[in-house]
Amino acid sequence: VCVCVCVCVCVCVCGVGGGLPMCYDWGEASEGGVSVLEGEAGWLFCPLFSHPSVYNYTSTRKDRLKPVWYHLPEGHDVEQPVQYSLRVSRDREHLLLLPAAAADTGQYICMLSNQTFCIKIAIRLKVLRPDEVVRDENCDPPVAVAPSQKIIPFQTGGLLDCPDVEEARKMATGNTTVTWTHKCTSPSNIHRQQRGASLQIHVMLNTYQGPYFCSVNYEREGLKLQFTRSVIVNFLPKLPSIHHPGKDQITTVKRNSDARLVCTALFPYLNSSWDIWWTVDGKRLDKLFDQHRFSRTSRWREETLKNEHGDRTVESVLLVQDFQSQDLKREFNCSVRNARGFETRRAQLEEEVSLPSLELGCGLGLLLLYRSWFGTDERHTDDKEYDVYISYARNSEEEHFVLFTLRGVLENELGFSVCIFDRDSLPGGTITDETLSFVARSRRLLVVVSPGYASRGSQALLELQAGIDGMALGGHLRVILVQYKPIQRQCWVRELRRARVALVLVRWQGDKSRELTSRFWKRLRVELPLRRVSMLSREKGSALCHDSSFVFLQYFI
Structure with a gap:
């Protein structure tokens, strides 16, 4: 027997009695939509496969979960199965548009289902005309996909990889070629050379900043396809900088306890010495008369040691034993220096205010009693x-x-x-x-x-x-x-x-x-x-909090 509660849940409710699998709708993917330029090759990746430990192509085949794509064009109310052709086809977790057309715009639903189970998720596609894309210069090629970012330290080298070129190679049945441009010309000179699909920058100069464009051309089953991506390149200054504490950041400390003040600084790559240190009232720790209360530890963050450009992030921790109220009047500064410059930052401190545990616990007790009296089950x-x-x-x-x-x-x-x-x-x-x-x-x-x-x-x-x-x-x-x-x-x-x-x-x-x-x-x-709590429990709770409830409310008022 099929009983529909409402239109939006007919599949789930009616499916049980009608022999169809229940279908769990995960809505629209949170990663955002996909943009493709009209006339260029594009593809959609099924978001259900974003977590390989939950769904992957091999496991779904074993469970006989068949991937199916549906299309809901803009301005339409009913989704339709995607009609596959030479231009629109499915390749494992991808839906291929070779090339994309204006009519492809809309919402696409990726569904996995078998005889007992169904799950689906949607992703939005927008096909843009070339004149809808904003360009910095008239000679720049139109690009629908957001640019990737690349930072290369000044006077050092780096490698630019063309985004999505590996995806093109997987889909291609012939050769794949990549062409790079920068400021409307080929960036080939003594300092920059193309190596395969990548662009090698040997020495980063100021004029080498800005957007780079890579055009990918390939063939698939006789179709000649292409798409363009962009990479924005900037260089890092060589001055050291303090990231933590921030200029307006306040660190909370507790009286009669050990305080831990953290300073984090970035040192761009330089073949020279660098230093990070703490001062208290303008004096280094070894110059303080009560230096036994202060100690310092520094370490390189493990992940920055893997940075191919040699930049390093250093964390220095100042430990203050038995922090007292008078220490709030002292000046704690973290300073950094390398061969190019110097920066210092003061740690702004604030004493932690502790609420009495009886009042805090009673406040939660009063809240529970209030919910019990007036809340909805x-x-x-x-x-x-x-x-x-x-x-x-x-x-x-x-x-x-x-x-x-x-x-x-x-x-x-x-x-x-x-x-x-x-x-x-x-x-x-x-x-x-x-x-x-x-x-x-x-x-x-x-x-x-x-x-x-x-x-x-x-x-x-x-x-x-x-x-x-x-x-x-x-x-x-x-x-x-x-x-x-x-x-x-x-x-x-x-x-x-x-x-x-x-x-x-x-x-x-x-x-x-x-x-x-x-x-x-x-x-x-x-x-x-x-x-609901019993009347006896209410009376106990009221008696427990009666004496302190006024103090608790007065504290916050």
Whole structure:
């Protein structure tokens, strides 16, 4: 029996009864659209393959997931299957336009499906006429794709690679040639020479800055095709520069604790000496009368040592033991110098203001009581099956924390319905299908952040991507981050770093967080769906916060 709730979900709802697979729509790709110049070769890459650990061409073939492309032209309401021809064809993860035509403009949907599963994502294509492209000079060729950037230190060398030339070689059935121009002429001279498809700049001069254009010509099945890309080249000054602290940046320090002041500086490549140092009230550390309180450490950042131009970024840390209020009146300066110049930057300090723990905890308690009295129970407003879906790195230390602490308290103490894939999934099912279904049927996705998250298999990344997409599409799902142990931000998976600014992070602090009255559980309950508390619990909460609630509110007023 086919029962359609509304037009936009007919495929998902009707498919169950009609024998068609359920289809998960991931909306439009967040990376943005693709621009192609009319008459040039262009292609679309299916965004579903952007995460090879989740979907790749080999695994989808094993699962009999067939890629299909649909086209929704501008001004139309109904998408149609792409009609393949010699000009428009599919090559593995790509849809080829050889060449692109004005009628190709619109939205393209890439879909993977078999008899039991379907997932799709859209990407937008815009085909531009040559007169629609802005050019710096009349003799510059029109380019629809945004230019890439290249920085070459002054009086040193560098190699310019033509963007997308490797893609052309994969598609070509004949020879591929590349022609470079700069300021409307060939850049071939004693200082610049073309080497294969690349342009070698032996000595970077001021006049060599600006946009470079590479035109790629190739053949495919008898068709002569071409496209043009651009690379903007600039050179680095040789003066050293301080990146951190910024001119208006304020560092927070805590009284009676050790303060850590960080200075980060860039030293462009020079075959000469350089130095970075700290001063306190205009004196170097070895000249201070209380020098035992100050120590300094410097290190080269590992990633900059791999820079082919020899530039280096240096981080110098000033450690101040037992920081006191009078230290706020002192002047802490970081200075850098090389053979070309000098720069100094003062660290602006501000004392950290600590809120009394009773007032802070009571504030969360009051908020929970307020929600209990006046909040809306989401179970009455949606059709979700689970309150919380917990995502975590399997076979890790966090797994014990999830199974024996988070799950136990959420289910047994707080009364939430919890979904854990390894416990609640049925044997013999498709992991991708069941994972997406569980996440869609949950009100919250609770992600336990750890260094191993999304690196021990594809399922954790699939859960995370489904949750972030669910939030972006305006659904009822919300993503909450739980940090079990402190980890550096660069250890976070890329999707988490991008979405961190919009997500709530709740930190577990070991034994301090074990009691239900701790800040961790109160903070987590604020983010989870509302659950009514008994009248006795309300009275206890009111009594606990009565004496300090006025002080708490007065503090912030």
